Amino acid sequence: MKVKLENLSKRWGKVVGADHINLDINDGEFVAFLGPSGCGKTTTLLMVAGIYKPTEGNIWFDNQVVNYMTPKDRNIGMVFQSYALYPHMNVFQNISYPLKLKKVPKNDMRERAQRVADMMGIGHLMDRRPAQLSGGQQQRVALGRALVKEPQLLLFDEPLSNLDARLRLSMRGEIKRLVIELGITAIYVTHDQVEAMTMADRIAVMKEGKLQAYDPPDELYDQPRTLFVAGFVGNPPMNFLEVEVSRKNGDYHAHREKFDAIVPTEQGEKTAGKGNVIMGIRPEDITISDEGVGGEIYVVEPLGRDDLVTVQIGEAIVHVLADPVLGLKMGQNVTLDFSTHKVQFFDPQTEKSLLWAE
Amino acid sequence: MSLASRLKRGGAPPLFPTHSKGGMPSIGDRLRSRFGSYGFLAPAAVLVTLFFFIPVVIILVLSFSDLDAANFGTLQWWLPENWSLDNYAKIFNNKFFPKILGNTAFYVVSTLTLFNFSSALIIALLTTHVERRTGFFFRVLWLLPRLTPSVIYIMMWQRIAARAPHGILNQLLVPLGIGTGGNLLQASPWPFVILVNGMIGASFGMVIFTSAIEAIPRDYMMASKVDGASTLQTIRYVILPAIKWPILFVITYQTLSLLTSFEQIMLLTDGGPGLYHTEVWALTAYHRALSNYFGNNQWGYGAAWAVILVIIGVIAASIYMRVFKFDELVEEPKIDLL
Ligand SMILES: Nc1ncnc2c1ncn2[C@@H]1O[C@H](COP(=O)(O)OP(=O)(O)O)[C@@H](O)[C@H]1O
Numbered sequence: 001m002k003v004k005l006e007n008l009s010k011r012w013g014k015v016v017g018a019d020h021i022n023l024d025i026n027d028g029e030f031v032a033f034l035g036p037s038g039c040g041k042t043t044t045l046l047m048v049a050g051i052y053k054p055t056e057g058n059i060w061f062d063n064q065v066v067n068y069m070t071p072k073d074r075n076i077g078m079v080f081q082s083y084a085l086y087p088h089m090n091v092f093q094n095i096s097y098p099l100k101l102k103k104v105p106k107n108d109m110r111e112r113a114q115r116v117a118d119m120m121g122i123g124h125l126m127d128r129r130p131a132q133l134s135g136g137q138q139q140r141v142a143l144g145r146a147l148v149k150e151p152q153l154l155l156f157d158e159p160l161s162n163l164d165a166r167l168r169l170s171m172r173g174e175i176k177r178l179v180i181e182l183g184i185t186a187i188y189v190t191h192d193q194v195e196a197m198t199m200a201d202r203i204a205v206m207k208e209g210k211l212q213a214y215d216p217p218d219e220l221y222d223q224p225r226t227l228f229v230a231g232f233v234g235n236p237p238m239n240f241l242e243v244e245v246s247r248k249n250g251d252y253h254a255h256r257e258k259f260d261a262i263v264p265t266e267q268g269e270k271t272a273g274k275g276n277v278i279m280g281i282r283p284e285d286i287t288i289s290d291e292g293v294g295g296e297i298y299v300v301e302p303l304g305r306d307d308l309v310t311v312q313i314g315e316a317i318v319h320v321l322a323d324p325v326l327g328l329k330m331g332q333n334v335t336l337d338f339s340t341h342k343v344q345f346f347d348p349q350t351e352k353s354l355l356w357a358e
Numbered sequence: 359m360s361l362a363s364r365l366k367r368g369g370a371p372p373l374f375p376t377h378s379k380g381g382m383p384s385i386g387d388r389l390r391s392r393f394g395s396y397g398f399l400a401p402a403a404v405l406v407t408l409f410f411f412i413p414v415v416i417i418l419v420l421s422f423s424d425l426d427a428a429n430f431g432t433l434q435w436w437l438p439e440n441w442s443l444d445n446y447a448k449i450f451n452n453k454f455f456p457k458i459l460g461n462t463a464f465y466v467v468s469t470l471t472l473f474n475f476s477s478a479l480i481i482a483l484l485t486t487h488v489e490r491r492t493g494f495f496f497r498v499l500w501l502l503p504r505l506t507p508s509v510i511y512i513m514m515w516q517r518i519a520a521r522a523p524h525g526i527l528n529q530l531l532v533p534l535g536i537g538t539g540g541n542l543l544q545a546s547p548w549p550f551v552i553l554v555n556g557m558i559g560a561s562f563g564m565v566i567f568t569s570a571i572e573a574i575p576r577d578y579m580m581a582s583k584v585d586g587a588s589t590l591q592t593i594r595y596v597i598l599p600a601i602k603w604p605i606l607f608v609i610t611y612q613t614l615s616l617l618t619s620f621e622q623i624m625l626l627t628d629g630g631p632g633l634y635h636t637e638v639w640a641l642t643a644y645h646r647a648l649s650n651y652f653g654n655n656q657w658g659y660g661a662a663w664a665v666i667l668v669i670i671g672v673i674a675a676s677i678y679m680r681v682f683k684f685d686e687l688v689e690e691p692k693i694d695l696l
């Protein structure tokens with residue numbers, strides 16, 4: 001099923017939950033809503049579910065406006081962060097609840113619930129109460145309950161937040177596989193950019209109720225359209241430096257106090273002569289080399305595969321991912337090579353990208 | 359290991375480590391070391407003994423005696439040789455015993471089912487499903503009868519029921535050609551007895567049910583709606599099971615409370631009109647013991663009525679616990695599962 005949000009807003013008096021959101025979701029697409037806590041992800045999701053009525057705008061399911069359709073007529077499945085398993089019902093009763101409400105005949109209901117439970121690997125736990133299950137098992141029951149009525153749209157609200165790190169990793173893969181296999185359109189709300197990047201076909205980044213960007217993960221990562229998106233996506237986050245770009249001897253240079261780096265022509269052309277701009281560069285795109293910008297190592301944090309090195313250049317602080325074999329030490333002087341074609345530039349006033357803005 | 363066996367076992371580490379500042383034991387620590395846990399129980403134990411157990415024992419003893427206003431001061435009612443079951447025999451042989459028993463059952467069951475439980479639940483459900491402030495406003499309205507002093511509240515009802523042309527209800531009914539315009543309390547006292555008590559009683563359950571409903575995580579209601587439930591289905595399958603324990607509590611508590619309450623009826627009809635028309639058990643005990651028509655207060659006889667009422671109450675409460683499967687409602691303490 002296709003979903004389209006058109007100028008969708010939700011306000012409670014002066015409190016703004018969602019602010020003129022426009023996006024469309026293709027049939028079978030897996031979309032993530034990504035943003036910090038309180039940015040309106042849940043509000044938007046609950047409007048799609050029919051729990052909240054939009055203050056303004058429209059929600060389309062295929063060719064139908066569903067603003068006033070009750071949740072029970074929308075044929076959606078939803079998984080909550082708290083799982084929201086009914087505590088007085090056992091696993092079977094929880095999973096078959098949507099079927100019972102649809103008045104599916106008893107035998108049919110038993111069969112379908114069992115099939116879904118088996119698919120989720122909890123078929124042997126049918127008699128247990130939610131309180132007798134581990135977090136991961138509860139998560140599976142919640143998924144089973146969302147899937148059992150074969151919904152046209154699956155909604156997830158931070159479903160993995162309550163799991164421990166290891167389980168989160170495996171459930172992440174399982175949910176992704178499940179959704180792709182079933183081919184159901186899905187909206188997945190999360191504040192965890194790794195979850196969004198790894199699972200979704202497209203990511204809608206939100207901030208303070210507004211949609212910031214709506215792109216596939218690689219585009220979001222390589223061509224961030226706003227300063228916020230650039231800073232929010234990626235871990236460790238992108239470095240930002242206020243610089244001025246100018247042309248010297250045929251090359252473009254970004255410079256500031258104790259800092260001078262060569263900028264690729266493509267980016268230089270779009271930023272030279274614009275006064276102060278914000279240069280963005282990811283920690284993995286900076287290399288420690290023999291020549292470049294000099295600085296002093298402030299601290300080294302080993303991450304296992306890489307060392308996260310914090311380097312002080314004049315007033316500025318820059319994070320760099322370095323190879324541990326270099327054996328970098330605190331207080332050591334290093335030179336950094338900033339010349340990468342992945343460098344980003346943003347307008348400090350509008351916070352929009354100078355490279356990818358439409 | 360169970361909590362009890364852990365407490366009993368000598369030398370076990372304390373369950374709750376005691377904290378004290380700067381080496382000085384706190385008052386709690388000193389009390390505990392000197393008197394053990396009894397030091398903490400003592401104040402409550404003294405109160406309960408003085409104001410509950412002793413009076414209960416006195417009433418029980420009194421019910422075996424023939425103490426009344428005439429022999430007061432001469433009858434040594436506390437001596438076993440003056441005890442008998444005569445008062446109890448007298449109650450069961452009383453011509454009006456079936457009438458009073460029936461009145462009590464009718465009064466308790468109707469008030470409870472119509473108001474103290476059903477209305478309370480319906481008000482709680484309605485006011486938690488509308489906008490918060492509106493809900494709060496309507497709940498405050500329902501608290502008014504309870505907040506109004508009984509005498510004023512009953513006078514209001516007497517005005518409402520009074521005969522034409524003064525009675526408020528009659529001012530509506532007579533022009534419509536309904537009724538004779540006589541005092542409605544005389545014509546049909548029971549609806550008023552039930553309304554008067556129910557309007558007060560409903561607010562108790564309302565407050566308990568409201569807070570229980572509001573304590574249910576909102577996710578359950580949302581999940582239920584998304585799962586395809588209508589509001590009524592969500593109430594039936596999610597809300598009601600979640601507030602089963604408050605429901606048992608309200609029904610039990612209100613049954614006992616209705617069984618023993620009589621002041622509204624006393625003020626409204628005093629058991630009338632006529633002989634025992636609306637006389638309930640607790641009112642009989644009061645009339646016998648403390649407000650006899652003939653000025654002869656039969657303390658012993660009244661006490662016997664009261665004792666039977668207590669027994670009825672205990673039986674009712676244990677039936678409720680059985681019906682609601684009380685032991686299943688009480689969850690196993692988590693400490694044993696760890
Ligand atoms: N029912 C509500 N009434 C009033 N304000 C709300 C309500 N639900 C959410 N909000 C507000 O809307 C904003 C967005 O909330 P939410 O959608 O829950 O954020 P997120 O899910 O992204 O963390 C927050 O400022 C929140 O306080």
Ligand SMILES: [Mg+2]
Nearest residue numbers: 038041042043
């Ligand atoms: Mg949220």
